[in-house]
Amino acid sequence: xxxxxxLPVLGVAVIYGITGIPxxxxxxxxVFGGFVTWYFLSYSxxxxxxxxVGVCFIIGWIVQRVLLTPISEMGGDATLFFIITIAVxxxxxxxxxxxxxxxxxxxxxxxIGTISFAGYSVEGFKIIALLFAIGTLIIIxxxxxxxxxxxxxxxxxxxxxxxxxxxxKTTQVFSIASGIGCALACIxxxxxxxxxxxxxxxxxxxxxxxxxxxxxxGIGNIWGGLISALIMGMVMSFSGYLLGxxxxxxxxxxxxxxxxxxxxxxxxxxxxxx
Amino acid sequence: MSEQVLKVTDLTTCYGSISAIKSIxxxxxxxxxxxxxxxxxxxxxxxxxxxxGSVQPLEGIIEFLGHRIEHWSxxxxxxxxxxxxxxxxxxxxxxxxxxxxxxxxxxxxxxKREELISYAYELFPIxxxxxxxxxxxxxxxxxxMLAVGIGIASNARVMLIDEPSIGLAPKLVTKFFETLKxxxxxxxxxxxxxxxxxxxxxxxxxxxGLEAGEIRFDERKENLSRDAVKDLYxxxxx
Numbered sequence: 001x002x003x004x005x006x007l008p009v010l011g012v013a014v015i016y017g018i019t020g021i022p023x024x025x026x027x028x029x030x031v032f033g034g035f036v037t038w039y040f041l042s043y044s045x046x047x048x049x050x051x052x053v054g055v056c057f058i059i060g061w062i063v064q065r066v067l068l069t070p071i072s073e074m075g076g077d078a079t080l081f082f083i084i085t086i087a088v089x090x091x092x093x094x095x096x097x098x099x100x101x102x103x104x105x106x107x108x109x110x111x112i113g114t115i116s117f118a119g120y121s122v123e124g125f126k127i128i129a130l131l132f133a134i135g136t137l138i139i140i141x142x143x144x145x146x147x148x149x150x151x152x153x154x155x156x157x158x159x160x161x162x163x164x165x166x167x168x169k170t171t172q173v174f175s176i177a178s179g180i181g182c183a184l185a186c187i188x189x190x191x192x193x194x195x196x197x198x199x200x201x202x203x204x205x206x207x208x209x210x211x212x213x214x215x216x217x218g219i220g221n222i223w224g225g226l227i228s229a230l231i232m233g234m235v236m237s238f239s240g241y242l243l244g245x246x247x248x249x250x251x252x253x254x255x256x257x258x259x260x261x262x263x264x265x266x267x268x269x270x271x272x273x274x
Numbered sequence: 275m276s277e278q279v280l281k282v283t284d285l286t287t288c289y290g291s292i293s294a295i296k297s298i299x300x301x302x303x304x305x306x307x308x309x310x311x312x313x314x315x316x317x318x319x320x321x322x323x324x325x326x327g328s329v330q331p332l333e334g335i336i337e338f339l340g341h342r343i344e345h346w347s348x349x350x351x352x353x354x355x356x357x358x359x360x361x362x363x364x365x366x367x368x369x370x371x372x373x374x375x376x377x378x379x380x381x382x383x384x385x386k387r388e389e390l391i392s393y394a395y396e397l398f399p400i401x402x403x404x405x406x407x408x409x410x411x412x413x414x415x416x417x418x419m420l421a422v423g424i425g426i427a428s429n430a431r432v433m434l435i436d437e438p439s440i441g442l443a444p445k446l447v448t449k450f451f452e453t454l455k456x457x458x459x460x461x462x463x464x465x466x467x468x469x470x471x472x473x474x475x476x477x478x479x480x481x482x483g484l485e486a487g488e489i490r491f492d493e494r495k496e497n498l499s500r501d502a503v504k505d506l507y508x509x510x511x512x
Contacts, residue, residue: 148380155377166381
């Protein structure tokens with residue numbers, strides 16, 4: 001659970017960490033990409049995933065470039081972004097309804113089976129999802145240390161005004177961050193869709209859960225998000241196992257509230273940095 | 275007579291309905307150090323930010339190297355060679371000193387980058403010593419040095435510096451100003467700095483007095499009495 005959750009959480013963290021804009025549509029956009037992948041799955045699995053993820057990257061880019069960046073330049077506040085990104089989410093959910101007239105789909109990817117250790121068995125996909133998230137994180141870190149692009153991202157996330165003044169193309173950085181965030185959400189949705197199933201409204205679950213988990217970890221803090229995703233995933237699994245599925249969200253959200261009362265900035269603090 | 279690299283004509287910038295600067299005309303010559311002096315709230319920062327493009331002026335003309343730039347973005351102005359070092363938040367706090375400088379050479383020629391960073395280290399050896407340290411953990415004075423280092427790394431033709439001496443110990447101020455002068459002499463760039471510290475008289479070629487958003491004087495240093503500058507801060511008796 002935590003493994004799959006870590007991908008949309010990472011998406012939220014990348015977008016918020018760099019742009020400072022909370023994008024609540026990210027889950028719906030990711031699920032949109034999941035449906036696109038499903039549509040092309042009969043041709044070739046690799047191609048289908050590439051198309052789905054690519055579509056999400058482009059959507060993320062465009063939404064940021066034509067909508068969110070201009071609004072942020074005009075000084076939009078958090079409430080405005082909340083409403084606008086929710087609206088964007090409904091637009092994509094509506095498009096899903098119109099383009100793929102099926103209430104839910106299941107992505108038939110080749111199963112890897114379960115991996116068992118220490119008496120527990122874990123679905124292979126969950127492990128792969130987690131490794132994918134960690135791998136992405138390491139790549140981002142390496143880029144920050146060794147490439148000009150990575151350094152520009154980091155600079156933009158730490159001091160937007162100065163980043164502009166020294167000549168970083170911050171608009172472009174924002175668009176790429178948003179594209180990557182949505183692409184990660186899509187990969188999360190693909191894993192989700194192959195383990196469970198994807199419904200038209202799954203994007204909201206994925207997006208909000210991703211957001212809440214990111215806030216608990218310290219929003220914008222990628223490591224915090226990852227740790228939080230693992231903890232929350234375990235909480236959900238165990239509460240579901242011990243008390244039954246219907247109590248899962250009750251337990252989860254009580255813990256969320258508790259954590260945020262104790263540590264309002266999340267587990268690792270919400271320094272807006274990558 | 276060297277050429278005017280920067281020329282501002284009748285510039286007015288407002289915040290809401292309040293005008294922070296009113297019909298300001300201003301220029302800077304090639305290789306000149308110009309000090310913009312005036313008390314708090316005189317409009318010094320607004321003038322610099324209007325030139326750099328961080329705030330949009332209401333009306334007026336800004337010419338830089340022969341281009342009309344008042345409607346250009348910050349990035350485009352920067353690409354042409356204009357760089358503002360703001361008074362606050364002028365470093366990347368969670369990056370190492372070294373990385374702060376490395377990211378700032380982004381628009382400079384690839385083969386000049388090393389040289390620019392070495393030059394910044396040469397001017398401020400303490401930055402080299404602390405190159406691995408996270409920038410926010412530097413002392414206030416060191417952070418100011420890093421901010422100027424970022425300006426050097428940017429290799430801009432005209433460097434606008436907003437109140438570089440504020441909050442520095444008096445002994446440091448003198449040294450800091452000498453370093454700015456050295457930068458101009460070494461790099462043959464133009465430096466425009468806003469200042470409240472009267473020691474700016476020691477390095478500026480020309481002083482531009484600003485009070486309540488209006489020009490009080492625009493004089494070469496030789497023609498200016500210390501009293502005229504003092505009056506600006508303390509209010510003249512007459």
